[in-house]
Amino acid sequence: MTTPVRRAGVFAILCTLALAVPLGGPWVGIVIAAAIVVGAFAVTDGPLFDLLAYPGDYEDGRLYGLITFALAAVALGIVAVTTSMSVAVFVGTVLLIGYGNLAEQIARRRTDDDVLRSGAFCLVATGGAVVGQTLTHEFTDSIGPLESVASTFPAMIFLGASGALLAALLRDVLLSHDDPIVMLAVGLLCWLLAELEPTLTTAGIVAALAITIALGYASYALETASIAGMLTGILLGLLTIVLGGYGWFVVLISFFGIGGLSSKFRYEQKTELGVAEDNNGARGSGNVLGNAAVAIVAVLGYAASSATLFPGDPDPNLFLFAFTGSVATAMSDTLSSEIGSVFETPRLITTLEPVEPGTDGGVTWQGEIAGLAGAAVVGGISYALFPEVTAVGAAIIVAAGIVGMTVDSLLGATLEGNVLGNQGVNFLATLSGALICALLVLSFAMLG
Incomplete structure (x- = not known):
């Protein structure tokens, strides 16, 4: 021994x-x-x-x-x-x-x-x-x-x-x-x-573990996540299923799946341009947490509000919209950068001057369209899965995703590299998407 x-x-x-x-x-x-x-x-x-x-x-x-x-x-x-x-x-x-x-x-x-x-x-x-x-x-x-x-x-x-x-x-x-x-x-x-006193059955927790482990290992096998990224994804997925539900999990996994595969889009070309993700596109724990930390906090907030642990008993649906708004931002930003980076010369979002590919804050019109499509995917899934999400709610989710994507670009052009790292920018962008989504829903509810 x-x-x-x-x-x-x-x-x-x-x-x-x-x-x-x-x-x-x-x-x-x-x-x-x-x-x-x-x-x-x-x-x-x-x-x-x-x-x-x-x-x-x-x-x-x-x-x-x-x-x-x-x-x-x-x-x-x-x-x-x-x-x-x-x-x-x-x-x-x-x-x-x-x-x-x-x-x-x-x-x-x-x-x-x-x-x-x-x-x-x-x-x-x-x-x-x-x-x-x-x-x-x-x-x-x-x-x-x-x-x-x-x-x-x-x-x-x-x-x-x-x-x-x-x-x-x-x-x-x-x-x-x-x-x-x-x-x-x-x-x-x-x-x-x-x-949080989660209500579970043995079959329920076994199913949740089986699903999250299978999908986590698939992300590792497809080289879209490292070991740390796989473990992070499994943990976040398990918490989302148990504390939120399978609808929440589908929204989250749509980002992990589509976002992970988008890193493989024209990977060799992105490598030549110097804008490809390291480790053959496999995302680590920092990347996963930077994009999903706000979402999991929203899941925990939803569970806490449902268990009446918050003073004042806030509406649990606000946490649902904060969750979807943050995921829409993460999806929008990821598709915008992974797809838009292989097209025309990007322009700095603050001045619209041409910049080198990979420059923080650089955007392309193709990337903006891809980002809009990503936010629309999250909005559509949310509309299909959650009765609380009406057509107006889905539109708010899409708008929140676009706002969050824009905040990401603005932070990249102004603060990234000097004050913030990439994961910090991702976190603040998803936080802005979550807050915008929740505040817009709250405003429409008050007006209605």
Whole structure:
């Protein structure tokens, strides 16, 4: 057994000690964590140090990886016992990280396939989270006997899978010894999702996972998304289906599908012009989040308003239009840049002077038409799927997409490169599309 696997196994065992909190109370957990931290400070060399040390720990002769991991668990545990976060979420998160890491290290020893490694992490991490939540409920009798636990099983799977996907994503873009950051991020996400109290069935969550995983892998196989982009897309898709519904998911996946394929449009020509996406057009997590972060916040807002977590009980439909407006912007902007960039010499949107292809803020009339078509696609899908979206509502969605696309170009011509990066511009553009769409709908409702 290799040292990384052994270290991961020891960390998994230490993570299992999180069960001491539901068994003996928070003080027992704090005592155990304190003992681990003191022991980590005391062990500075020898076989035990070699077993537990990350590569960076050797420089100072301290088990900083173990110390920060234990402190992160303590911090999350304190949040769990002092706020509305359940202890089950805390225990599930800690086991998710520990056993997911062990599975990934074992898979890393047996295969070089990054997809299989990520899959092993997510599968075992989800199982660890579900087991941790189930045992916590049993130890604390927080929801009654095992039969009652079974009724919450779909929600446990949802929390575990969502946490596992976020953890796998963060581990892909961070370093292996950044697990304390990963643990805190996963715990906070699971806390938020638990507060939304999603209504699920076992068949429903299994179907949602099957659909999102299949489409996510297809995007990777078609080279329209990297590993990180695939994981991000699966996570966003899962949240959208569970918290919004399949109609919301169809709108979102239309952008991922059409937008991803548009990056392949005349790719060799775009490469020659210097305007092609890197990595053979495969989009990473930054690109996916830059275009879809506002949309997923709208989904979370919709779920929170439906669960009456917002003061004042805002109309959930406003979040629906914010969602569609942001996706229309992302679709419009993506098609405009991916298709318009291979035609005539672009002109800077602020001065209309000819500029080199790929210049931030450069537009072509072909790109503008493609952007209009992209917004129209989102407006049409929304009109077909949502009874709340009338013909006027669909027109508002299209208008919001065009406004957002224009904002993207204006920001590109004025702020991109100096103040903002490409993902920041995408985020602000989709935010403007979401706000314009929601405000226009609200204005028409007040006038009506």
